[in-house]
Amino acid sequence: MLNGQIIKLLKEKSGFVSGEEISTFLGITRAAVWKKVKTLRQSGYVITAIPSKGYRLVKSPDIPTKEALQAVFTGDIIGREIIFYDVISSTNDKVMEIGATRSEGTVVIADAQKHGRGRFGRKWISPAGVNLYVTVLLKPPFVPKEATLITLMAAVAIVSAIRDFTGLHAVIKWPNDILIRNKKVAGILTEMKSDMDRIEFIAVGIGINVNMSLNMMPHTLRSVTASLKSERGKPINRVELLGAVLSSFDYWYKNILHGKRHVLLDTWQQLDSTRGKKVGVRMNERVISGIAQGISDEGELMIELHSGAVVKVCAGEVTLLNKKNHF
Amino acid sequence: MLNGQIIKLLKEKSGFVSGEEISTFLGITRAAVWKKVKTLRQSGYVITAIPSKGYRLVKSPDIPTKEALQAVFTGDIIGREIIFYDVISSTNDKVMEIGATRSEGTVVIADAQKHGRGRFGRKWISPAGVNLYVTVLLKPPFVPKEATLITLMAAVAIVSAIRDFTGLHAVIKWPNDILIRNKKVAGILTEMKSDMDRIEFIAVGIGINVNMSLNMMPHTLRSVTASLKSERGKPINRVELLGAVLSSFDYWYKNILHGKRHVLLDTWQQLDSTRGKKVGVRMNERVISGIAQGISDEGELMIELHSGAVVKVCAGEVTLLNKKNHF
Numbered sequence: 001m002l003n004g005q006i007i008k009l010l011k012e013k014s015g016f017v018s019g020e021e022i023s024t025f026l027g028i029t030r031a032a033v034w035k036k037v038k039t040l041r042q043s044g045y046v047i048t049a050i051p052s053k054g055y056r057l058v059k060s061p062d063i064p065t066k067e068a069l070q071a072v073f074t075g076d077i078i079g080r081e082i083i084f085y086d087v088i089s090s091t092n093d094k095v096m097e098i099g100a101t102r103s104e105g106t107v108v109i110a111d112a113q114k115h116g117r118g119r120f121g122r123k124w125i126s127p128a129g130v131n132l133y134v135t136v137l138l139k140p141p142f143v144p145k146e147a148t149l150i151t152l153m154a155a156v157a158i159v160s161a162i163r164d165f166t167g168l169h170a171v172i173k174w175p176n177d178i179l180i181r182n183k184k185v186a187g188i189l190t191e192m193k194s195d196m197d198r199i200e201f202i203a204v205g206i207g208i209n210v211n212m213s214l215n216m217m218p219h220t221l222r223s224v225t226a227s228l229k230s231e232r233g234k235p236i237n238r239v240e241l242l243g244a245v246l247s248s249f250d251y252w253y254k255n256i257l258h259g260k261r262h263v264l265l266d267t268w269q270q271l272d273s274t275r276g277k278k279v280g281v282r283m284n285e286r287v288i289s290g291i292a293q294g295i296s297d298e299g300e301l302m303i304e305l306h307s308g309a310v311v312k313v314c315a316g317e318v319t320l321l322n323k324k325n326h327f
Numbered sequence: 328m329l330n331g332q333i334i335k336l337l338k339e340k341s342g343f344v345s346g347e348e349i350s351t352f353l354g355i356t357r358a359a360v361w362k363k364v365k366t367l368r369q370s371g372y373v374i375t376a377i378p379s380k381g382y383r384l385v386k387s388p389d390i391p392t393k394e395a396l397q398a399v400f401t402g403d404i405i406g407r408e409i410i411f412y413d414v415i416s417s418t419n420d421k422v423m424e425i426g427a428t429r430s431e432g433t434v435v436i437a438d439a440q441k442h443g444r445g446r447f448g449r450k451w452i453s454p455a456g457v458n459l460y461v462t463v464l465l466k467p468p469f470v471p472k473e474a475t476l477i478t479l480m481a482a483v484a485i486v487s488a489i490r491d492f493t494g495l496h497a498v499i500k501w502p503n504d505i506l507i508r509n510k511k512v513a514g515i516l517t518e519m520k521s522d523m524d525r526i527e528f529i530a531v532g533i534g535i536n537v538n539m540s541l542n543m544m545p546h547t548l549r550s551v552t553a554s555l556k557s558e559r560g561k562p563i564n565r566v567e568l569l570g571a572v573l574s575s576f577d578y579w580y581k582n583i584l585h586g587k588r589h590v591l592l593d594t595w596q597q598l599d600s601t602r603g604k605k606v607g608v609r610m611n612e613r614v615i616s617g618i619a620q621g622i623s624d625e626g627e628l629m630i631e632l633h634s635g636a637v638v639k640v641c642a643g644e645v646t647l648l649n650k651k652n653h654f
Contacts, residue, residue, distance in 0.1 A: 096520070119524060141611075143642045144521075145472050151523055175523060191522045193423070194471075196478055196502060197446060197642045200518075284468075315470045315524045 002026055003036055004070030007045065010057035011071055018054035043067070064109050064132065064242050073243035075250035078136060080105040087112040087128065091135035092189055095203035099193065104139040104201075107246065116207065118187050119176060119317075124207050127216055131227075132208040132242055136249065139201050140257065144194040147202060148299035148314075149261065151176055151190045152268050153252045154204050158186050159271045161244040162208075168231050171273035174292075174301045174318055178208075179273055182320070183226035185209050206245065211235045261297075269294045274320060279303065283316040292318075329353055330363055331397030334372065337384035338398055345381035370394070391436050391459065391569050400570035402577035405463060407432040414439040414455065418462035419516055422530035426464050426520065431528075433464040434573065443534065445514050446503060446644075451534050454543055458554070459535040459569055463576065466528050467584065471521040474529060475626035475641075478503055478517045479595050480583060481531050484575040485513050486598045489535075492571045495558050498600035501619075501628045501645055505535075506600055509647070510553035512536050533572065538562045588624075596621045601645060606630065610643040619645075 005026060010017055019030045026033070037047055037055060044061030060068060066082040073079060080103055088094055088110040095108050110133045116126030126133055138150060155172045162170040162178070162185070170180050178186035189205035209227035217225050228236045256264055269275065274292035281288050281303060290303040293310060300312035332353060337344055346357045353360070364374055364382060371388030387395060393409040400406060407430055415421055415437040422435050437460045443453035453460055465477060482499045489497040489505070489512070497513075500506050505513035516532035536554035544552050555563045583591055596602065601619035608615050608630060617630040620637060627639035 119522070144474070145641065147471070148523060189522065191520070191527075192471075193518070193520050195446070195516065195518045196475060314472065 002028065003040055004067040006033070006036055006040065007057065007060065007067055007071035010047070010055060011060075016048075016050065016053040016056045020054075022055065040067070060239070062238050063111060063129075064134075064239050066109075068239045069107075069109070069242060069246075072240055073246050075105065075246055077105040077253055078246050078250040079107050081107070083108045085110040087114060089113065089115045090117055090205075091133050092117065092191055092203045092205040095135040095137050095205075096191055096193070099137050099201040099203060102137055104137060106137040108135045108137075109133070109242070117205075118189060118207070124187065124189075125212075125217055125221075126207070127212065130211040130213075130216075130238075132206065132210055132238055132245075134207075134242065134245075135203050135205045136246075137201060137203060138253070140199060140253075142199050143197065144192070144199055145298065147190060147192050147194075147199060148175075149256060149264070150202055150204055151188055152295070152299050153256060153264055154188045154190070154206060154249065156264060156267050156271060157248040157252050158188070158206060158208065158245055161241065161248045162186070162228065164248075165241050165244045166228055166232055166236060168228060170271075172268065172271045173273050173320075174295065175299070175315075180226055180228075180231050182273075183224055183231075185226050185228060185231070208241070208245070210238050210241060265295065265297065265299075274318060278321040280319045280321050281313050281316040282319070283313065288313075289321060329355065330367055331394040333360070333363055333367065334384065334387065334394055334398035337374070337382060338387075343375075343377065343380040343383045347381075349382065367394070387566070389565050390438060390456075391461075391566050393436075395566045396434075396436070396569060396573075399567055400573050402432065402573055404432040404580055405573050405577040406434050408434070410435045412437040414441060416440065416442045417444055417532075418460050419444065419518055419530045419532040422462040422464050422532075423518055423520070426528040426530060429464055431464060431466040435462045435464075436460070436569070444532075445516060445534070451514065451516075452539075452544055452548075453534070454539065457538040457540075457543075457565075459533065459537055459565055459572075461534075461569065461572075462530050462532045463573075464528060464530060465580065467526060467580075469526050470524065471519070471526055472625065474517060474519050474521075474526060475502075476583060476588065476591070477529055477531055478515055479622070479626050480579045480591055481515045481517070481533060481576065483591060483594050483598060484579050485515070485533060485535065485572055488568065488571040488575045489513070489555065491575075492568050493555055493559055493563060495555060497598075499595065499598045500600050500647075501622065502626070502642075507553055507555075507558050509600075510551055510558075512553050512555060512558070535568070535572070537565050537568060592622065592624065592626075601628075601647060605648045607646045607648050608640050608643040609646070610640065615640075616648060 019033050022033045023030045046059040048056045065084045091108045091110050112128035113126035113133050116124035118124040159170045168180050173179050176188040186208040192202040193200045211229040212227040214222050275294050279292045290305040293302040293304050300314045304310050346360050349360045350357045373386040375383045392411045418435045418437050439455035440453035440460050443451035445451040486497045497507050503515040513535040519529040520527045538556040539554040541549050602621050606619045617632040620629040620631050627641045631637050
């Protein structure tokens, strides 16, 4: 916590900050400040120290640690507790494991995942140092079927943050993919523990391909995958992007807790990539196709069939149908 | 496994069974048979052994251990693995903990629970030696909202087994209570781990008040609680009742896996205690009242309001409204 506050203070002042000012601000001794600066340097921060002037932050490592994140982001609910791992099996697995005993808003971040997962148990490519792998713990007072709202919310939060922070035109593909120029740049994996009456807790996993080179992806996925760097042509600061995503997440979560679900649903519809287009939806062994008509109030995808009938789909895999791409 | 088979064999033959017959049947030596008989005696079985005649089962302890249950019940799916504890915190907690790595149909049984739970985190009175506390692990290929079907199925299985085995007129109170003469004798607590596409696993907790004296219940609950013994006036064999419940459970689970959901729903409607009666439903802070009209295809309770409109309720607490009982 204090390390994060030192970084925040040094970032706010572009020049030198005296050891006295830092020690007064944090309520610790100047010797303790010096000790913390040494720890920060070990974590990759470049901090100049000149006895007569104080400390100056020259360079931050772009690693989404607790301290780095706390220097750029404060949420009302999200981020009450932040846990960072250099490497973990899966951030969702960790939150599903600890969810019952941790407070709502806990965020688990890993620089790399050994067994990152996507939908249907598929592998999520999770190399170190380049992307974001984050899971947020939520405990909304919802019945289980309202969990869909949380996935919709996460999609809106990620798309808004990517647009604001990079200028790239990100869109949502129902239910949990984020695309840029029809290529996947981010995904959401929402898992929960519940009984029939209420959700006990939800793990909202977010994976964003930030600075990954596409040659890190398997050949078969390169034509359908992108990273923010590959789309924008230059690297993105991971820590600041994560701060933007979690700020947006915090904003929207408070909104839906306070009954403004229709605002979220309206925003989702505006960011929807498939509305009005011909899509195929694969559900286990069945496939249906028709024109996507956005989502229902329950978050189901609505498909207008050739007959004119509209069906609602609560789970399935959507493919945009065009000349090249048929079931 | 072998211990259960010895008990089964001794139960099938009412007289003596020779050591040779048992050893041939199980494919173990006669010395090994003798050793297993000694273990069974330690568990409370009374087994007479006469050198020239063999073994005879005089009395079984009424404890729902793995061996005892295997002697009276074999399911196709349910009971593939049986785990018995003298005492445990909660059988549901155990299944939620081990569910990902155990096979479907695993049954966890405890003779007593330290922290037995019902709906809304309420305490489930769980003394040793008198009742049944059982959780079944299922992995149905269902989307999360279909989990409701599992609670409906458990209710039908329990009511059928109680009726068949005791002759008592048990009925269902939506969603998860089993009543006799309007008093609760059993409850179901369905919990699950899921993502948006599918259920990973479900823990179906079943608590049945079998031979409990009502003075074991808190004063405040005595007027609304019963046990099978208190209703029938004589004790019930717990092991055989559990065998009947799990047989019924196995039967209905196979039915719904093979698409016969409408048969289950029809059966449920026939066992419904509130249909056509005036009920109140409390949902968080809201209360509605009207005439119960059975359940929808999704397992929601349908209530006809005074206006004639029918509303569906997916979670809530139902109270039968009569002269004595108003919100």
